[in-house]
Amino acid sequence: MGTQEIVAKCQAIFEDLNFTHAREWKKAAPNRKVIGFMPVYVPLELIHAANALPLGIMGGGDQMEVIHGDAYYQSYICRIPRSTIELGVTGRLDFVDMMLFPFVCDVIRNLSGIWKMMFPNVVSRFFDTPQNFEEKIGGTYYEHELLELKEAIEQTTGNKITDDALRNSIKLYNENRKLIWGLYDARAKEPWKFPTWELYVIMRAGIMMPVEEHNQLLKDYAAAAHQEDRPKRDNSRIVLNGSFCEQPPLNLIKSIEMAGCYVVDDDYVLVNRFLTSDVPVEGDPLKNLSLTYIKHSVETACKYVPKEEDKGQYLVERIKKCGAEGVIFAAPSFCDPALLDRPMLSHRVTEHNIPSISFKYAENSGQMQPIREQAGTFADSIKLWN
């Protein structure tokens, strides 16, 4: 398969708001279940080990008209909860057996309760990840939380999660992360060969299909993209930050690229690379999942940074590692985590003489012209000053 074919397949999966691919997967065998999850992070390994499909639900995007959802959320709340409600109310998630609402912010947290009231027949759980990163405190707490989640998943799916099954899932997700980080590294090196919008659809589709299938697809895409003869442009290299929850419309990503920016790192679809190292396969799998989260996970606005001097350093290091020349802070409108974090991150990058700009979007933003202009001017100014 060439890149075009792979990307087209992924685009079709991620744009399909009836989730046909996931529905078909479920239908293909009797004891298969589907567990939906919201951004940003849930331990996908646990879901997989119960013979269930973790289905990433990242809002309704720009293809869906929100009619009912607007009756649930005031205009000054981001769009993802209302389009997710719309997905629920219109029956598009009727095949989902369980919903997980991980810790991100107050909106998602409150949405978990709305889901309980609106869909009493679906098991829905708020999933809290620790903000204390001491092994004996946050680690122990998290291990217990994982155990409770494991039991809840077992109960919903009717499938026991054995340690061996979990170890096998850990292996598969280690491979998934390795392939993804590999692709991210390859893009940082040769961004003209790995357009960000392509990576984005591959990641979006990846959280809607079994990990085995995604792993194969990642390998195929990497091989095909390396073969492609794509011209290298005189673009500026930028890192994109702030889009970890409500995702931008595809056109927005394309617009940034078309404006002369090579995105060499981003925080889209963070769940599939939230952990920055392998989860050990040997030993107690829940403990391993817990400790890897505690010790080796990305810095993002929904995680507390215990030390002031460390705040934003992760971003600075990523910028340096990717050889980026600037940062675009792109946050969904009304997004507390991204918007409250932004001044601190922007101070930190300024301390390192890294230029930045910021703008807001919504998953259904239609007007790309202002964004293209802003990104274009930014790209030009980087070229001028470098």
Place this chain on the structure above:
Amino acid sequence: MSADKNVIKEESMIIQKEMISRNYDAITSKMETGRKMASTFVPGNLNELVRCFDMLNNLPEINAIQAGMRKLTGGYIMEAEKGGHSEDVCTYVKADIGQLGKGNIAPNGKPYPDPDVLLLSYTGCYTFMKWFELLREQYKCPTVMIHVPYQGDGNWTMNMRDYIVKQLKDEVIPTFEKISGVKFDIDRLREMMALSAKAEDDLVWVIETAKHKPSPIDAYFGAVYYVGPIFSAFRGTQEAVDYYKVLKKEIQYRIDNKMGPITPEGEMKEQKYRIVVEGPPNWTNFREFWKMFYDEGAVVVASSYSKVGGTYDMGFRHDPKNPLESLAEYCLGCYTNRNLPTRVEILEKYINDYEADGLLTNSIKSCNSFSAGQLMMMREVEKRTGKPGAFIETDLVDPRYFSAANVKNRLESYFQMIEQKRRGVKSAA
């Protein structure tokens, strides 16, 4: 009679005013006295623990409220936005940060000193976490965090409680010992917690007097004063216990004489509507807002906002026998740390227990913790109680988002709706 009433009215208010100004004086003179100060939040505050280390307690939300009531926050917010803060986020944060940029002057005219420690009790609201990260950047002082898990399933588990207790034992207490130079004394903590429980009993008594008809209190506009000592720097002190004793006496007097609450313009005479309110009030136009209620004869008989610093009327009391566990349970039980179905149950119970005519939601533009989901909550409460709901939108301390004409219109039509509903019920009967 009316002379009596004024004397009674003034006693608790004068006491509270003195308490608050004494506290501000203590805070602003900490350099001279050498006392150490912790900044912390109202929900999930650990006042007893802070006091165990002879430390002062400063609360940025309260400072934002104080500045809001003095109409200063509009300028502070603009200042913060000029400094790169988004127009979309919590206005308490911007008021606090903007105030810093403008000299950080306390209500007594003296500058707030820098805190020695930021005690980040992360309960009920995500913004807290970022707020203290932002302040930490400014003050470069130690920050100790207690992560309080959310009651996503409507209850807390032992794992959650143990997690908080461990954070208290291994992180908060050692940090406070180091900063204050005072050794932790659990018996001292127990004594304070016993005082807390006493004051909490009396506060609940006060809040529940709204079950009387006429209600002797307003459980929203009036209650924000009543909760002042417990929610701020005084829980765990004899002063707070004494304050509530005086307050109780005053309210008992009103009950005995079938009197209504005291408003800024005197006693409220006629009570036509009994309302439950969800959501915080607006502070920049507080009096104007309140007046819209009493002018129409609407008294608030219960509110969720008066529970942000502790849901004591749901039965929780600080327990001197299990001090650290009890502090953990207190943090877990704050109103916005409870999931939406529980919040709906609480509001439904209020409507029934206080024989209210309906639920009014004041949705705060910049507070996702309260606001996200309130439309659904209102409809659910309407469905369960058969009582009409209404929705208004204002902001905490950003005067740009208080439209008096809009709010007034909405309220008037809401009260008419209640009236019609009553007539409908009567004619049907």
